[in-house]
Amino acid sequence: xxxxxxxxxxxxxxxxxxxxxxxxxxxxxxxxxxxxxxxxxxxxxxxxxxxxxxxxxxxxxxxxxxxxxxxxxxxxxxxxxxxxxxxxxxxxxxxxxxxxxxxxxxxxxxxxxxxxxxxxxxxxxxxxxxxxxxxxxxxxxxxxxxxxxxxxxxxxxxxxxxxxxxxxxxxxxxxxxxxxxxxxxxxxxxxxxxxxxxxxxxxxxxxxxxxxxxxxxxxxxxxxxxxxxxxxxxxxxxxxxxxxxxxxxxxxxxxxxxxxxxxxxxxxxxxxxxxxxxxxxxxxxx
Amino acid sequence: xxxxxxxxxxxxxxxxxxxxxxxxxxxxxxxxxxxxxxxxxxxxxxxxxxxxxxxxxxxxxxxxxxxxxxxxxxxxxxxxxxxxxxxxxxxxxxxxxxxxxxxxxxxxxxxxxxxxxxxxxxxxxxxxxxxxxxxxxxxxxxxxxxxxxxxxxxxxxxxxxxxxxxxxxxxxxxxxxxxxxxxxxxxxxxxxxxxxxxxxxxxxxxxxxxxxxxxxxxxxxxxxxxxxxxxxxxxxxxxxxxxxxxxxxxxxxxxxxxxxxxxxxxxxxxxxxxxxxxxxxxxxxx
Amino acid sequence: xxxxxxxxxxxxxxxxxxxxxxxxxxxxxxxxxxxxxxxxxxxxxxxxxxxxxxxxxxxxxxxxxxxxxxxxxxxxxxxxxxxxxxxxxxxxxxxxxxxxxxxxxxxxxxxxxxxxxxxxxxxxxxxxxxxxxxxxxxxxxxxxxxxxxxxxxxxxxxxxxxxxxxxxxxxxxxxxxxxxxxxxxxxxxxxxxxxxxxxxxxxxxxxxxxxxxxxxxxxxxxxxxxxxxxxxxxxxxxxxxxxxxxxxxxxxxxxxxxxxxxxxxxxxxxxxxxxxxxxxxxxxxxxxxxxxxxxxxxxxxxxxxxxxxxxxxxxxxxxxxxxxxxxxxxxxxxxxxxxxxxxxxxxxxxxxxxxxxxxxxxxxxxxxxx
Numbered sequence: 024x025x026x027x028x029x030x031x032x033x034x035x036x037x038x039x040x041x042x043x044x045x046x047x048x049x050x051x052x053x054x055x056x057x058x059x060x061x062x063x064x065x066x067x068x069x070x071x072x073x074x075x076x077x078x079x080x081x082x083x084x085x086x087x088x089x090x091x092x093x094x095x096x097x098x099x100x101x102x103x104x105x106x107x108x109x110x111x112x113x114x115x116x117x118x119x120x121x122x123x124x125x126x127x128x129x130x131x132x133x134x135x136x137x138x139x140x141x142x143x144x145x146x147x148x149x150x151x152x153x154x155x156x157x158x159x160x161x162x163x164x165x166x167x168x169x170x171x172x173x174x175x176x177x178x179x180x181x182x183x184x185x186x187x188x189x190x191x192x193x194x195x196x197x198x199x200x201x202x203x204x205x206x207x208x209x210x211x212x213x214x215x216x217x218x219x220x221x222x223x224x225x226x227x228x229x230x231x232x233x234x235x236x237x238x239x240x241x242x243x244x245x246x247x248x249x250x251x252x253x254x255x256x257x258x259x260x261x262x263x264x265x266x267x268x269x270x271x272x273x274x275x276x277x278x279x280x281x282x283x284x285x286x287x288x289x290x291x292x293x294x295x296x297x298x299x300x301x302x303x304x305x306x307x308x309x
Numbered sequence: 310x311x312x313x314x315x316x317x318x319x320x321x322x323x324x325x326x327x328x329x330x331x332x333x334x335x336x337x338x339x340x341x342x343x344x345x346x347x348x349x350x351x352x353x354x355x356x357x358x359x360x361x362x363x364x365x366x367x368x369x370x371x372x373x374x375x376x377x378x379x380x381x382x383x384x385x386x387x388x389x390x391x392x393x394x395x396x397x398x399x400x401x402x403x404x405x406x407x408x409x410x411x412x413x414x415x416x417x418x419x420x421x422x423x424x425x426x427x428x429x430x431x432x433x434x435x436x437x438x439x440x441x442x443x444x445x446x447x448x449x450x451x452x453x454x455x456x457x458x459x460x461x462x463x464x465x466x467x468x469x470x471x472x473x474x475x476x477x478x479x480x481x482x483x484x485x486x487x488x489x490x491x492x493x494x495x496x497x498x499x500x501x502x503x504x505x506x507x508x509x510x511x512x513x514x515x516x517x518x519x520x521x522x523x524x525x526x527x528x529x530x531x532x533x534x535x536x537x538x539x540x541x542x543x544x545x546x547x548x549x550x551x552x553x554x555x556x557x558x559x560x561x562x563x564x565x566x567x568x569x570x571x572x573x574x575x576x577x578x579x580x581x582x583x584x585x586x587x588x589x590x591x592x593x594x595x
Numbered sequence: 596x597x598x599x600x601x602x603x604x605x606x607x608x609x610x611x612x613x614x615x616x617x618x619x620x621x622x623x624x625x626x627x628x629x630x631x632x633x634x635x636x637x638x639x640x641x642x643x644x645x646x647x648x649x650x651x652x653x654x655x656x657x658x659x660x661x662x663x664x665x666x667x668x669x670x671x672x673x674x675x676x677x678x679x680x681x682x683x684x685x686x687x688x689x690x691x692x693x694x695x696x697x698x699x700x701x702x703x704x705x706x707x708x709x710x711x712x713x714x715x716x717x718x719x720x721x722x723x724x725x726x727x728x729x730x731x732x733x734x735x736x737x738x739x740x741x742x743x744x745x746x747x748x749x750x751x752x753x754x755x756x757x758x759x760x761x762x763x764x765x766x767x768x769x770x771x772x773x774x775x776x777x778x779x780x781x782x783x784x785x786x787x788x789x790x791x792x793x794x795x796x797x798x799x800x801x802x803x804x805x806x807x808x809x810x811x812x813x814x815x816x817x818x819x820x821x822x823x824x825x826x827x828x829x830x831x832x833x834x835x836x837x838x839x840x841x842x843x844x845x846x847x848x849x850x851x852x853x854x855x856x857x858x859x860x861x862x863x864x865x866x867x868x869x870x871x872x873x874x875x876x877x878x879x880x881x882x883x884x885x886x887x888x889x890x891x892x893x894x895x896x897x898x899x900x901x902x903x904x905x906x907x908x909x910x911x912x913x914x915x916x917x918x919x920x921x922x923x924x925x926x927x928x929x930x931x932x933x934x935x936x937x938x939x940x941x942x943x944x945x946x947x948x949x950x951x952x953x954x955x956x957x958x959x960x961x962x963x964x965x
Contacts, residue, residue: 044624044655044664047683053409061416064399064471068427071438071468074448078441130338137331145335148342154577155350156529158546159569163349165553187346251432251532256550265534267433275441283434291426299425488696491663492754494683495690496710496761506709510700592743593699 043126084189092277096285099269099278100215108265109282111178112248115261119185120243124236126186131197132224135206149194152187157252160187178259182247189246193239200235204228237297245290264284314411343573351435353573356566378548381568385528385544388459392466393523399467400474400523401516407475421479424472431469436536439465453580458543462534469533477522481515484594511593525579545572612640612797613674613764615660620669622655629655632669637765642791642798643826643860644812646805648844651818653801654769660799660820661767662686673764690767694774696754703729703753704738710761724901727756728756731790736867742782748779755787759794764793766798772807780804784811805845809833817841834884835870839956842882847916849888853881859956860947863900863921870952879955883918883948888928892938893945901946919944 025270045053062146099105134142152160164184171180213227229236243260251263260268264280409421443452443464455461485508493503531546542548545568552565615637622630630652637643645653647671658664660671662683670679678686697706708716708725716724719914729735732752753770756767768787773778788811791798802808806816809829816826817840825837843850851860855876860867862881893902903921915935917928927944930938938944 044622044658047665048682057406058411060402061420064403064420067468067471070424070449071435073437074442076436076469077448106463126338126341130335133334138335141332145338148339148346151346154580155346155573156531156546157571158529158531158549158574159353160346160349162549162553162565162569163352164345166352167345167349168638183345186341190342190346221353239384249430249432249434251535252546255532255535256553258554263433263532266437270433270437270536275437275446279434279437280441281439286434287426287430294422295511370764393862486695488692488694489698491683492690492692492696492698492757494663494711495686495767496757497684497687498712499684502713506712507698509699511698557688 075280077282078277079284081275081277081280090278092281097277105265105269105278105282108260108262111260112262114179115182115185115242116247118179118182119247120240122182123186123189123243123308124239127193127197128229128236128241129188129196129224131201132206132228133220134230135201136223138211146194146198149190149198151191153191157188157250160184161253161256164253165257178254178261181250181254181257181259181261184253185243185247185250188250188253189243192242192246196235196239196242197232200232204231205233233252234297238297241293241297244293248286248290329529350516350573353566353569355381356563357570358391358585359563359566367402371508378564378568381542381545382571383567385546388463388466388534388544389524389527391459391463392527393520395463395467396470396474396523396527397516397520399480400471400519401478403471404479404482408479420475424475426472426474428469428472431530432532433536436465436533439468440537456538458538458541462537465533465537466527466530470527473526477519478591479510481519481590481594484590485511496541498590512590514586515590515594518583518590521583521586525576528576528579597906602703612795614639614672615674615765615797615799617656617660618670618672620656620659620671622652622659622664622669623667630659630666633822635823635826637797637799638813639797640795640802641813641833642788642811643806643814643816644800644802644846645816645818646802646808647818649803650820652821653803653816653818656818657767657769657799657801660765661688661690677704687763688765688767689759689761689763691751691758691769691771693770694747697750697757699742702739702741703734703745706742706753707757708761709757714761722870724760725756728760729753729757732786735770746779747775748783751775752781752786755790759790759796764797766796768798768800770802771800775802780807787811803807809845811824815845817844819844834951834952836882839880839882839954842954847885847886847927847929849883851881851883851924854878855879855955860953862953865901865948865950867948867950868952872953873946874955881927882954882956884951885927885929887949887951888926888946889949890917890919890928890930890944890946893943899945901948903946905938905940905942905944907940908938910935919946922947 031217079092080088080090081092088113093103096109097106097158108293132147134145168180171183208225209231210223213223249263251267254261254264255267262282266282269279346588407417410417440455441447444455445451447455453462488505489507489511493507500505529546530552534544534547535550539547542551549565549568549572552568554578606800606923614802615635617633617635620630620633620635621628632654633656635643635656644874645656647653655664659666662678662681662685670677672678673688674687682936697703701709703723704722707728708721711721711724726735726738729738732755734749734752734756737745737749737753745753754771771787772784775783784807790810800808800812806857809832812829815829815832816823817832818824825832825841827835827837832841832845836845842848851862853860853867854868855861855874856879857876858869858872860869860874860879862882862883863938867881867883901921903926905917906920907918909916909918910932913932914929915932917930917935917938919926919928926946
């Protein structure tokens with residue numbers, strides 16, 4: 024699984040360039056180059072997606088068309104039923120994002136306010152998972168999970184590991200959000216008005232970084248939706264593992280593609296909501 | 310609050326709670342990370358050096374140099390090299406095309422958003438999409454080399470490497486000031502001379518840093534290759550899986566740990582070099 | 596800073612200066628006209644400063660001359676050769692940008708000798724020439740430093756050395772001082788002028804700071820909306836402005852309502868000679884410089900069109916600017932600080948206007964602003 028790269032962590036800032044002219048000949052050559060490059064990459068990125076789309080409408084014999092794959096998302100029996108894998112994964116997504124944020128938001132705000140000296144250490148710990156590939160981490164997680172397995176809990180236990188995987192991305196997003204507001208001043212103002220720490224954190228600071236929080240939420244959820252390595256190695260069943268085993272039984276089954284596309288569209292819509300909500304609020308604030 | 314000179318303790322005011330040190334507020338976070346990140350990492354490190362009799366020595370490291378193990382590492386290196394070189398060159402080209410356009414334009418926004426989404430679209434879904442695109446039942450072509458290692462899988466890796474390159478390298482290109490090109494022009498440099506003496510050297514640290522990041526990214530990938538071909542283990546992550554889930558003797562438990570540790574060290578080195586190159590790049594291309 | 600002579604007393608370059616002639620230059624960006632058939636000739640060895648508000652086209656003119664952009668129409672001739680179609684890299688001009696133009700990955704020495712390296716000059720000669728240039732700008736001790744280790748003023752001096760190192764025919768400066776602090780700006784502008792005179796190179800200098808333009812130029816071209824309103828010596832631009840725009844852009848001006856009859860304009864009871872004798876009679880706005888206004892204490896309480904009360908006094912060092920309320924208009928006067936001290940806010944004063952020729956504009960009568 025490729026590295027989950029945040030969609031907003033290091034905002035690719037629009038470069039502040041005064042509109043400059045360029046020599047006509049050079050501009051023409053440059054534009055030609057750009058059009059060729061964009062056409063090539065548009066094709067490159069679209070083709071696999073189009074292939075997925077086509078196959079999601081594939082009937083039971085090759086070359087036919089059928090929408091059955093889409094209804095199969097719900098009806099595929101497995102074992103285990105696809106729907107239960109979808110359910111579990113959605114629950115994992117929610118659990119992961121909630122726990123990640125529940126862990127990071129209070130901690131980061133608290134550090135910013137009262138324990139700045141520990142900040143480098145915490146930053147190091149949060150970014151550490153970037154240097155520990157999931158496939159390596161799972162080797163050390165296996166004994167830990169073996170202990171937990173005693174309690175016969177479901178694949179939901181995976182969230183413990185997912186939170187760790189999500190830490191770097193959530194941290195960067197939240198750090199950017201914290202940097203954008205003057206935490207100290209807000210906190211002091213609230214305290215001077217009589218607020219206790221709990222109120223300061225959750226009713227003063229957190230609401231002012233809600234875009235970063237939403238972003239971190241989205242990243243953690245997307246990570247959980249796409250995770251395969253840890254679930255597979257620890258012999259749990261989540262969405263990606265399920266899709267994988269469906270393929271093993273029925274290679275290129277169309278339901279794989281309908282499900283994957285649905286997941287992609289779902290994440291994409293979440294993305295749009297987050298970025299749209301962010302923009303709207305910014306406009307409303309002035 | 311006056312500190313008691315003898316015990317160093319702070320007096321407790323009647324009716325108030327004892328003031329605890331501030332850093333205790335980070336305890337939940339630290340405890341969580343300790344259990345699910347530091348502990349597994351520690352387990353890996355310790356177990357990598359364990360002997361069958363329970364002692365510790367360096368004997369198990371010999372595993373790394375045996376021919377069978379070496380083939381996994383060479384496999385990994387081959388695949389990573391190809392996909393990161395391809396990803397870096399193609400990604401840099403796309404990034405340049407994006408950067409040389411309208412800073413506010415839709416094309417730029419579109420390609421950046423797409424890169425954000427596609428950089429994390431890896432894993433099983435991507436592999437399946439390529440199977441139905443250029444595999445044996447491929448819609449586009451039937452690539453006879455599709456199941457060859459490393460080129461078949463390298464093409465799939467490139468699909469998520471290119472967007473990652475764009476996201477990481479684009480800020481560097483944005484940091485190249487138009488004045489440098491214009492100054493170079495007015496001093497008499499041709500386009501080739503500009504790239505050779507100015508543009509190239511300036512972008513080199515950022516480019517190679519990003520390429521290292523791509524390399525580390527490819528190194529850690531697991532889901533994609535498993536979905537592509539899960540019978541033969543070509544690369545280290547696949548072998549780690551085999552080692553964990555096989556039941557052949559104690560010596561294999563060790564193997565998983567050693568391999569996992571090896572991977573952690575490799576990625577750590579890569580990320581350190583990346584960070585160093587990034588610093589150099591940032592100094593020039595702020 | 597060292598004097599602009601090299602060690603053996605010779606001047607830095609021995610090339611003969613060339614004339615630059617721009618005819619009918621036009622340039623548009625989409626629907627915006629940046630330059631409208633501009634004509635400008637810079638004499639050999641002359642420094643012409645293009646002055647104007649942002650958007651007036653002065654930078655565009657410079658960039659067209661440099662070859663960084665193509666003109667839509669018109670021609671550019673340098674030393675008799677038509678360079679209109681030549682790309683920037685073939686035009687043999689040295690350019691100093693506003694900021695950030697030094698290559699950050701090269702030392703000062705490498706930056707300065709870059710142009711020579713492109714021309715395949717041997718490294719020994721390159722080095723010698725680079726050091727020569729660095730001595731010219733007084734930075735030979737910094738030769739092995741990197742740009743980020745230098746101050747803004749030092750960076751611009753290196754940029755100048757780099758531009759001159761290739762012995763260009765023309766020197767172009769695009770607001771080179773705008774990004775620097777005031778003190779550095781004044782020193783550096785004088786140094787640039789000294790070097791330019793010493794080297795004798797034809798120079799085009801773009802700025803929005805009129806003090807700069809007046810201080811260093813042989814001629815000043817005041818630009819507005821893509822054309823040159825006036826091209827004349829600094830003295831002429833200041834004291835004989837051709838249009839009211841020039842009068843108001845360069846230096847401060849009082850705008851006073853007046854009436855033209857014959858060869859004079861009557862302003863607040865005084866008759867002042869006109870610059871433009873063909874002005875038709877009638878109401879106009881007269882443009883009077885603050886230094887043409889003198890004042891004296893009006894202790895006997897007389898009243899008249901040129902008596903009023905001091906509102907404010909701005910201390911500018913050797914001189915002070917005193918604002919007087921005449922009832923229906925306010926007027927600014929520039930006095931020596933010694934004189935101004937005796938006339939604090941609230942004093943009653945009476946004013947005189949020196950009978951210099953004044954420019955009038957037939958725009959709407961002035962509002963009470965100077």
